[in-house]
Amino acid sequence: NAGVTQTPKFQVLKTGQSMTLQCAQDMNHEYMSWYRQDPGMGLRLIHYSVGAGITDQGEVPNGYNVSRSTTEDFPLRLLSAAPSQTSVYFCASMIRGEGGNTIYFGEGSWLTVV
Amino acid sequence: GDSVTQMEGPVTLSEEAFLTINCTYTATGYPSLFWYVQYPGEGLQLLLKATKADDKGSNKGFEATYRKETTSFHLEKGSVQVSDSAVYFCALNYGGSQGNLIFGKGTKLSVKP
Numbered sequence: 001n002a003g004v005t006q007t008p009k010f011q012v013l014k015t016g017q018s019m020t021l022q023c024a025q026d027m028n029h030e031y032m033s034w035y036r037q038d039p040g041m042g043l044r045l046i047h048y049s050v051g052a053g054i055t056d057q058g059e060v061p062n063g064y065n066v067s068r069s070t071t072e073d074f075p076l077r078l079l080s081a082a083p084s085q086t087s088v089y090f091c092a093s094m095i096r097g098e099g100g101n102t103i104y105f106g107e108g109s110w111l112t113v114v
Numbered sequence: 115g116d117s118v119t120q121m122e123g124p125v126t127l128s129e130e131a132f133l134t135i136n137c138t139y140t141a142t143g144y145p146s147l148f149w150y151v152q153y154p155g156e157g158l159q160l161l162l163k164a165t166k167a168d169d170k171g172s173n174k175g176f177e178a179t180y181r182k183e184t185t186s187f188h189l190e191k192g193s194v195q196v197s198d199s200a201v202y203f204c205a206l207n208y209g210g211s212q213g214n215l216i217f218g219k220g221t222k223l224s225v226k227p
Contacts, residue, residue, distance in 0.1 A: 031212075031213035033213060033214065035215075035217075040219060041219060042203060042217040042218055042219040042220050043158075043203070043205075043215070043217045044217075045214055045215070048213070048214055050212070050213075058214065090157060090158060092213070092215075093213075094213030099163075099165060100146045100163065100165035101146060101207055101213055102160065102163070103148075103160070103207065103213050103215055104160065105150075105157050105158040105159075106157060107156065107157040108156075108157040108158075
């Protein structure tokens with residue numbers, strides 16, 4: 001997967017705990033985003049960023065914060081974890097080219113909230 | 115709003131069978147269309163894409179043609195293998211600086227030897 005690195009791969013949290021999912025890319029992509037994947041629902045956009053210092057909400061932003069202080073990094077913060085946030089999280093970045101946009105995904109972070 | 119609809123799975127085929135996974139979309143503009151594949155326990159990989167009407171994307175024996183008249187982007191493969199067992203997602207994107215993807219719910223394919 002074209003240089004998008006996510007950590008951790010697996011995490012178990014207790015309800016009410018906070019944590020940060022890390023995402024980094026070394027391709028100088030301006031656009032980055034976070035999705036969550038739930039059974040039978042496909043992937044849904046949480047937050048996205050079109051460049052350093054700029055973030056915006058996606059379809060399901062509640063309970064999550066993001067920041068984009070550098071082009072390379074786009075961390076996703078869970079402020080107070082809830083069982084409903086048990087999911088698989090994917091970070092993505094995008095390259096623009098003559099053949100249109102190509103969006104690359106990280107390998108995913110499996111999060112369980114108990 | 116924009117949306118992507120995929121055929122519901124799971125789809126179970128025998129090895130060397132012909133595969134079709136239907137995908138239709140609703141869009142207010144002229145999006146690019148994508149197929150992503152997710153193998154068990156792994157992340158999403160771009161399988162193929164098409165950026166305008168009548169374009170055909172192809173990769174690893176899979177093909178899909180962007181049909182504006184029927185708003186469809188069906189995925190096909192002539193002869194599936196056990197290693198093609200995965201979940202397949204159809205998605206659309208409007209291009210430019212906006213990289214947000216709208217996904218279908220995914221179709222699970224199981225190929226039996």
